[in-house]
Amino acid sequence: MNNNGILVVISGFSGAGKGTxxxxxxxxxxxxxxxxxxxxxxxxxxxxxxxxxFFVDHEKFEKTIAEDGLLxxxxxxxxxxxxxxxYVEEMISKxxxxxxxxxxxxxxxxxxxxxxxxxxxxxxxxxxxLYDRLKGRNTETEEQINKRISRAVEEADWIEKxxxxxxxxxLDECVKNLNDMITxxxxxxxxxxxxxxxxxxxxxxxSKGE
Amino acid sequence: MNNNGILVVISGFSGAGKGTxxxxxxxxxxxxxxxxxxxxxxxxxxxxxxxxxFFVDHEKFEKTIAEDGLLxxxxxxxxxxxxxxxYVEEMISKxxxxxxxxxxxxxxxxxxxxxxxxxxxxxxxxxxxLYDRLKGRNTETEEQINKRISRAVEEADWIEKxxxxxxxxxLDECVKNLNDMITxxxxxxxxxxxxxxxxxxxxxxxSKGE
Numbered sequence: 001m002n003n004n005g006i007l008v009v010i011s012g013f014s015g016a017g018k019g020t021x022x023x024x025x026x027x028x029x030x031x032x033x034x035x036x037x038x039x040x041x042x043x044x045x046x047x048x049x050x051x052x053x054f055f056v057d058h059e060k061f062e063k064t065i066a067e068d069g070l071l072x073x074x075x076x077x078x079x080x081x082x083x084x085x086x087y088v089e090e091m092i093s094k095x096x097x098x099x100x101x102x103x104x105x106x107x108x109x110x111x112x113x114x115x116x117x118x119x120x121x122x123x124x125x126x127x128x129x130l131y132d133r134l135k136g137r138n139t140e141t142e143e144q145i146n147k148r149i150s151r152a153v154e155e156a157d158w159i160e161k162x163x164x165x166x167x168x169x170x171l172d173e174c175v176k177n178l179n180d181m182i183t184x185x186x187x188x189x190x191x192x193x194x195x196x197x198x199x200x201x202x203x204x205x206x207s208k209g210e
Numbered sequence: 211m212n213n214n215g216i217l218v219v220i221s222g223f224s225g226a227g228k229g230t231x232x233x234x235x236x237x238x239x240x241x242x243x244x245x246x247x248x249x250x251x252x253x254x255x256x257x258x259x260x261x262x263x264f265f266v267d268h269e270k271f272e273k274t275i276a277e278d279g280l281l282x283x284x285x286x287x288x289x290x291x292x293x294x295x296x297y298v299e300e301m302i303s304k305x306x307x308x309x310x311x312x313x314x315x316x317x318x319x320x321x322x323x324x325x326x327x328x329x330x331x332x333x334x335x336x337x338x339x340l341y342d343r344l345k346g347r348n349t350e351t352e353e354q355i356n357k358r359i360s361r362a363v364e365e366a367d368w369i370e371k372x373x374x375x376x377x378x379x380x381l382d383e384c385v386k387n388l389n390d391m392i393t394x395x396x397x398x399x400x401x402x403x404x405x406x407x408x409x410x411x412x413x414x415x416x417s418k419g420e
Contacts, residue, residue: 125405127412149417156410164397165405177397184394187374187387195335195375200366202337207359 005031005092006191007071007114008182009100009107010166012122013152015134017168021122022099024175033091035100038064041079054084072102072109083110097182104158111161118185120178121162125169127152215241215302216401217281217324218392219310219317220376222332223362225344227378231332232309234385243301245310248274251289264294282312282319293320307392314368321371328395330388331372335379337362 038054073082124130248264283292
């Protein structure tokens with residue numbers, strides 16, 4: 001069978017608990033690698049180069065774009081953010097499933113370019129639960145929360161483009177389901193083209209008595 | 211989320227070990243129910259009505275067809291074989307995933323009628339392994355084995371229509387993968403339409419401050 005890894009793109013509503021899920025997935029299972037974004041923004045306190053981001057200058061970022069070295073990139077508030085291709089491809093060829101946490105537009109870009117990537121959308125079990133989570137953080141004004149909810153309304157229109165919904169109810173169960181989805185995805189016919197081709201070829205040879 | 215079960219259709223090469231896999235799946239997990247076929251052929255020694263088949267006469271079978279009481283049916287060698295709809299629907303509404311072991315043509319019929327059914331194709335890891343399994347049974351002539359291999363050549367053309375390949379290498383691992391696939395399938399957007407609809411509706415209400 002095909003022993004390459006899968007590019008796993010994880011999106012979801014702000015406040016759905018993506019970060020915690022991904023952290024636990026990486027802690028619980030050893031077949032995952034986390035994609036690290038490249039950015040031109042300055043590092044904040046506590047952020048490490050090569051851990052939280054690859055921090056580079058504009059020149060280096062644009063050189064990477066020119067060399068087709070990014071899976072996708074976007075610019076926000078005058079800074080570039082992108083996904084370095086080399087690391088992802090290296091890990092995939094080593095059989096690691098690479099986790100890429102990215103927003104909806106970027107996720108759909110990736111799927112278009114890499115049809116065999118797996119798109120997962122993280123959502124709390126209900127809209128009320130999402131609101132309560134955002135509220136419970138106690139870090140944002142009502143206005144900021146409303147902004148996130150409005151954004152969630154827009155994002156919800158894209159859920160159907162994703163391969164699976166990750167319903168973040170109980171963390172442990174959710175991480176297990178997340179891992180099940182990724183494991184299962186390895187066995188889709190699209191991702192087992194080599195095996196199918198070889199099977200057909202060899203069955204044909206045997207049936208002809210060769 | 212949607213708590214209905216899924217109709218899981220399992221096909222695969224003759225000799226791939228479908229029967230053993232399904233038996234172990236049902237023994238290891240309690241969320242499955244096995245669909246029992248209805249047939250007009252006479253029961254053989256050791257076969258029990260309601261366990262191996264529902265044994266009925268032609269009149270009863272044709273009455274069931276007329277009442278649209280079958281998911282699919284076919285006739286071989288003058289006998290009818292079909293899948294009673296009522297049992298499958300009852301189990302699915304109770305949240306059980308219903309396993310239906312059926313050949314390729316029937317499987318594709320089911321998928322057309324029930325797009326949310328899950329199609330799984332069981333194959334040994336290689337063509338040689340399939341040949342060795344058939345040979346190792348010591349129950350068939352070389353001619354019969356060749357017939358099965360020829361049929362496998364034809365069936366292999368349909369693998370791409372299936373949702374997942376079940377590669378029967380190590381039995382325990384394979385049953386676990388099989389269960390992972392079915393678990394994961396519950397979370398496809400197609401099978402979570404109710405949740406997605408409710409999420410959108412409620413997010414909309416919250417964003418409007420209602």
